[in-house]
Amino acid sequence: MLIHFYWLDPTVLFFPQHLPMAGLWSAIFAALPVTEADFPLDFSEKIEPSLVEVLKQCRQQLYSGRCQWMQDAQIILDFSWEKLNTGTWRDVDKEWRCVYSYGCLFKVASLCREDASAVKVQEAIRTCDMGLLMGASIMDNVLQRIIRILQNKVWKSHYKEDPNEGVSPKKLKVDCDPVIKQALAVPRIRCPSLERFKNDYLDTQKPVILEGIIDHWPAFKNHPWSLEYLQTVAGCRTVPVEVGSRYTDENWSQTLLTINEFIDQYIVKNTTDLGYLAQHQLFDQIPELRDDILIPDYCCLGDGDEDDITINAWFGPGGTVSPLHHDPQLNFLAQVVGRKYIRLYSPEDTDKLYPHQSQLLNNTSQVEVESPDIEKFPEFVNAPYLECVLQPGDVLFIPVKHWHYVRSLELSFSVSFWWS
Amino acid sequence: MALSFRDRVEIWSLRENKPVWCMEVKTSDNTGPSLAFPLVPGGYIASRSPFYRPLSPQLLAISLALGTQHAVLLSASGVVYTWGCGSHGQLGHGDLSPEEEPRALEALMGLQMSSVAAGGWHSVCISAGGDLYVWGWNESGQVGLPSRSLRGGQLKTQCAGSASTCKDQENSDEVFISIQAFPALVDVTELCEVSKVSCGSRHTAAVTSSGDLYTWGWGEYGQLGQGNMSSSDEPKQVRFFKDQGLRVLDVVCGPWNTFVSAVKEDPPHPEDLSSALTI
Numbered sequence: 001m002l003i004h005f006y007w008l009d010p011t012v013l014f015f016p017q018h019l020p021m022a023g024l025w026s027a028i029f030a031a032l033p034v035t036e037a038d039f040p041l042d043f044s045e046k047i048e049p050s051l052v053e054v055l056k057q058c059r060q061q062l063y064s065g066r067c068q069w070m071q072d073a074q075i076i077l078d079f080s081w082e083k084l085n086t087g088t089w090r091d092v093d094k095e096w097r098c099v100y101s102y103g104c105l106f107k108v109a110s111l112c113r114e115d116a117s118a119v120k121v122q123e124a125i126r127t128c129d130m131g132l133l134m135g136a137s138i139m140d141n142v143l144q145r146i147i148r149i150l151q152n153k154v155w156k157s158h159y160k161e162d163p164n165e166g167v168s169p170k171k172l173k174v175d176c177d178p179v180i181k182q183a184l185a186v187p188r189i190r191c192p193s194l195e196r197f198k199n200d201y202l203d204t205q206k207p208v209i210l211e212g213i214i215d216h217w218p219a220f221k222n223h224p225w226s227l228e229y230l231q232t233v234a235g236c237r238t239v240p241v242e243v244g245s246r247y248t249d250e251n252w253s254q255t256l257l258t259i260n261e262f263i264d265q266y267i268v269k270n271t272t273d274l275g276y277l278a279q280h281q282l283f284d285q286i287p288e289l290r291d292d293i294l295i296p297d298y299c300c301l302g303d304g305d306e307d308d309i310t311i312n313a314w315f316g317p318g319g320t321v322s323p324l325h326h327d328p329q330l331n332f333l334a335q336v337v338g339r340k341y342i343r344l345y346s347p348e349d350t351d352k353l354y355p356h357q358s359q360l361l362n363n364t365s366q367v368e369v370e371s372p373d374i375e376k377f378p379e380f381v382n383a384p385y386l387e388c389v390l391q392p393g394d395v396l397f398i399p400v401k402h403w404h405y406v407r408s409l410e411l412s413f414s415v416s417f418w419w420s
Numbered sequence: 421m422a423l424s425f426r427d428r429v430e431i432w433s434l435r436e437n438k439p440v441w442c443m444e445v446k447t448s449d450n451t452g453p454s455l456a457f458p459l460v461p462g463g464y465i466a467s468r469s470p471f472y473r474p475l476s477p478q479l480l481a482i483s484l485a486l487g488t489q490h491a492v493l494l495s496a497s498g499v500v501y502t503w504g505c506g507s508h509g510q511l512g513h514g515d516l517s518p519e520e521e522p523r524a525l526e527a528l529m530g531l532q533m534s535s536v537a538a539g540g541w542h543s544v545c546i547s548a549g550g551d552l553y554v555w556g557w558n559e560s561g562q563v564g565l566p567s568r569s570l571r572g573g574q575l576k577t578q579c580a581g582s583a584s585t586c587k588d589q590e591n592s593d594e595v596f597i598s599i600q601a602f603p604a605l606v607d608v609t610e611l612c613e614v615s616k617v618s619c620g621s622r623h624t625a626a627v628t629s630s631g632d633l634y635t636w637g638w639g640e641y642g643q644l645g646q647g648n649m650s651s652s653d654e655p656k657q658v659r660f661f662k663d664q665g666l667r668v669l670d671v672v673c674g675p676w677n678t679f680v681s682a683v684k685e686d687p688p689h690p691e692d693l694s695s696a697l698t699i
Contacts, residue, residue, distance in 0.1 A: 078640070082540065082621060086488050087505060253598065358517055 024116045027149045028109060031142060036063040040139070041102070046095055051079055055099070058106040070110040076103035084134055094136050101135030101143060104128060108146060118154075122236060125150045126258070129238035132285050133256075144287070147237075154236050177409060178341050178389065186344065186388040186396065197298050197397075202330075205399035207344050207386060210298075210332075213395055219292040219336050220393070225413055226337075227263055230315075234286045235260040242276045246321045248356075248364060267317045267411060276320040282313035283415075289313075293415055296332050296395060302419045310418040317411055324353065324365035324405040329418040331398040335390045338412030342396060343369055343387045345403035352383035353403060369405040390414075479522065485538035487556075488621075492543045493522055498532030500525045500545050508541040509601035510556035516601065527602045528553065539619030539637075540675070544626075545603075550613020552626060553603040560622045561653025562637030564606035568596040570653050608634050608655045620673035625680075626655065631667035633658040633680060641676045 033039045039062075041055050054072050061069040080100040084092055104127050111124045128147040135143070188209045192200075201208045219225045241262050244252030257265070257275075266275030283290035295306055310329075318338075326347065333342075345353060353365045354377050367377045374381060389409070390396055398404055423430045431442045475481055480496035490504030490511060501522035502511040509516060512525050532548040542556025542563055554563045561567040571594075608614050608626050616627040623637030623644060634655040635644040642649055645658045661668050666682040673679070 074640075082488075085541070088507070358515070360516065 024121070024149070024153055025112050025114070028112050028146055031145045031149065032062075032109075033139070036060065039063070043095060043099070046093060047099060048079075051076065051099070055102055055106075058102075062106065062109055067110075067113050069106060073103055073106035073110055076100075077107060081134075097134065097136035098138050101131040101138045104131030104135060104143060105138065105146075108143075108150075112150075116153075121150055121153050125154065125236050126238045129285070130256075133238070133240065151236065178387070180387055180389060184385060184387050186342075186386045188394075194298060194301060198301050201397055201399075202298075202301055205402070207399060207402060208397050209388060209390070210296075210395040210397060211393065213296060213298075214294070214334050214336075215393060217293055217336075223292065225292065227267065227411075230289075231260055231263060233288045235263075237286055239277055239282065239285070240280055241266070242278050243273060245274050246323045248323050248361065248366075274317070274320055276314075276316035278314050278316065278320070278322070279312050281311060282315075283311050293334075295417060296334070298332070298397075299417060299419045302330065304420060308420070312416045312418070314414040314416065315412070316408060318408050320408045320412070322404075322406040324367060324369050324403050325363050326401045326403045327363070327398075327418065328400065329420050330400055331396075332417040332419070333390070333396040333398060334415045334417070335392050335394045335396075336413045336415060337392060338408060338410045339392070340390045340412055340414065341387070341407045341409055342390055343385050343405045344398065345383055345385050347401045347403070349383040350403070352379040354380065365403065370407070475522065483536055485536045485543070485619075487538035487543065487619075488540045490538065490541075490543070491522075492536045492538045492545070494533060494536045494545070498534065498548065500528055500533050500536055502543065508557035509599040510538075510541050510543050512543060512555040512601070512603050514602045516599070525603065535617065537617050537619045537624075539624065539673075540621035542619060542622075542624070544617050544619060544624060546614050546617055550615065550629065552606050552608050552614045552617060554606050554624065555600045555603045557622075558597045558600055558653070560638035560651045562619070562622050562624050563597065563600045563604065564608075564624065564636050564655055565597040565600060565604060565653065566594060567651075567653040568598060570651055571596065606655065609657070616670050618671045618673040618678075620678065621675040623651075623673065623678070625671045625673055625678050627668050627671050631661075631669070631682075631685070633661055633668040633671060635678065643673070643676055643678050645678055645680075 036059055039059050041052065041059060043052055054075055058069045058072045058076065061067075061072075076099065080096050080103055083096040084100060086092070108124045108127050111120045111127070116124075125147060128143045128150065131143045132147075137143075186207050186209050188211055189196075190211045191213055192210065197208075197210070200206070214220070223229055236258055238256050238258050239262065241255055241257050242252065243255055246252065259277075262275060262277060265271065266273065283293065290311075293311070295309060295311075299306070299309060324343075324345070354367055355362055356364050356366055367373070367380050372380045388396070423432065428444050430444050432439045433442050475493075479493070479501065481493050482496050483494040485492040487504070487510055490502060490506070493501040493503075495501065500512075501524050502513070503519040503522045504511065506513065506516050506518045511519055511523070512527065513519070513523060514527070528545070533545045533553075534548050536543070536545045538544075539556070539562060542554060542558070544552060544554045546552055556563060558565050558567050559569060561570050609628060609632070612628045612630045614626045615629045618625050620643055621638070623635060623639065625633060625635045627633055633645070634657055635646070636652045636655045637644070639646065639651040640649050644650070644652060644656070645660060646652075646656060647660075660666075661680070661682055665685050667685045668680055668682045670681045671678060
């Protein structure tokens with residue numbers, strides 16, 4: 001599969017196998033506009049003029065053959081980072097996110113300008129990822145193009161080293177498999193027609209497990225997803241990881257790790273700490289993985305285009321928990337690796353589920369589903385539910401605002417599609 | 421740049437890094453305390469006409485500090501009120517919810533505060549007895565508690581409960597604070613009280629009654645005055661002033677810098693010695 005993406009990437013086709021350090025700079029410079037005049041830096045008055053000056057200074061240095069703009073790039077990053085942390089993420093002006101991406105671009109260029117050691121290349125990849133995660137697309141997603149160039153360099157150095165030892169998840173005490181009561185089981189149906197799904201489940205807003213509808217995914221057939229595969233394709237990429245048993249906990253936090261680090265620290269290592277790569281649009285960030293999945297056909301029954309569908313990755317060890325909560329859109333939860341225990345409650349029974357009062361956690365129940373505090377939440381045990389163990393190849397349909405609780409039973413990778 | 425004197429306010433602009441005289445505003449007379457003007461971007465006292473908002477009549481406000489998205493108010497009775505965005509714990513009420521109206525800090529009830537200051541996402545106040553309380557975002561150690569980014573380790577949000585000190589640094593299983601959602605007592609120095617405090621975007625500076633300056637928080641632009649670009653999650657004395665024989669009187673922070681006013685500390689007068697001798 002390495003040959004596969006080498007083939008498809010035109011920016012890499014023209015460069016020799018062994019990229020000398022000067023070659024790396026040429027490759028990156030080639031991904032940028034030809035001249036300074038072609039490099040756009042147009043901003044509205046929302047962006048402080050003094051900062052625009054710094055941006056222009058960086059651009060000028062970049063094209064004048066000098067090597068000293070790291071400090072200026074850092075100023076752009078620090079200033080815009082503060083803007084990105086002001087108010088809620090939703091309200092952050094897209095222009096500031098663009099400025100942040102420009103900061104990342106200039107920093108990456110500075111790192112690769114001369115003497116690009118392996119450490120600098122890794123830092124450059126991380127910087128591109130920060131731009132992809134927190135910034136907004138600039139110059140036709142130039143950061144994505146640059147990361148391809150950098151990944152090639154990393155891959156080449158790995159290839160010369162010893163081949164990867166087989167990486168396997170720690171032998172943890174397997175979470176005892178819950179026994180699904182037949183009367184409470186989520187119904188299962190194999191490859192229903194669009195019409196059947198619409199009439200019986202979508203229009204009536206009833207949960208169901210669809211079997212056999214993702215068997216053709218490259219993630220199962222062409223290159224089955226495994227720890228080794230993920231490390232090869234995206235090991236050096238930085239992703240957000242949730243640390244702590246559940247997001248309602250005081251100890252819960254988010255951190256940024258490379259996929260290699262995440263696998264090493266939270267999947268392979270025998271640790272009590274839980275790490276979860278959760279609710280992250282990984283497939284926007286890593287196109288190679290996007291090619292391994294397909295949007296379920298049933299999404300055509302919704303409004304809007306494919307672009308309106310949010311695809312999230314959920315990757316972690318056994319024991320990760322998503323507390324009982326509901327989402328504003330329809331959900332197809334596709335299970336690719338490992339199994340998950342899932343429980344569903346209807347929105348009609350919300351009064352027995354004790355949602356948090358705060359604005360922030362209004363969509364989340366206060367109750368610990370598998371060990372409820374009956375004194376504090378007496379009505380909870382009276383709320384009817386459906387449950388299942390989702391297997392690889394299954395897709396669970398979760399209707400709008402349907403409460404769901406998820407616990408992974410082992411190393412697991414799920415893909416969710418939020419649509420309307 | 422606005423300089424406030426007892427009888428007037430002088431406004432200077434900086435052209436090509438040189439101060440250029442602009443204008444002077446005389447305050448009504450020499451009585452009463454000098455006006456306190458906040459530093460605002462653009463170098464003017466106010467670039468837009470003032471925004472007026474009446475407060476509750478019981479709230480006798482004497483001091484107001486503004487963060488990026490929150491406000492900290494001190495009343496005449498020494499009570500601290502906060503309102504605005506609470507996403508980084510900067511309101512000090514123990515959670516991350518916003519407040520639309522001024523809300524008193526319950527954790528400090530019973531203690532009288534004498535001054536308040538606000539940074540980008542953190543807040544501070546000084547008690548009548550000279551103790552310093554800090555709360556809000558600690559991502560660069562600006563709250564003065566152990567910060568993961570400076571030391572590594574697990575992050576923790578401290579919500580609810582009461583004010584506490586955190587001093588242990590040897591333990592490798594140590595807990596780090598990313599958000600301090602209720603006031604924490606920060607030991608600047610055991611030797612004396614804090615008299616003045618100011619906050620930058622992500623750093624804090626405090627002056628003690630003995631004329632020393634302590635800084636902590638984000639330092640990557642040299643704003644901590646330690647001669648390097650390091651950040652710090654614990655208050656450190658800025659030795660420059662003592663070394664130069666200067667007594668620090670006051671401090672004001674810009675977003676990424678720190679302004680200090682200090683005077684030369686007089687050596688002991690010969691007359692004092694002789695009078696001591698005569699006694």
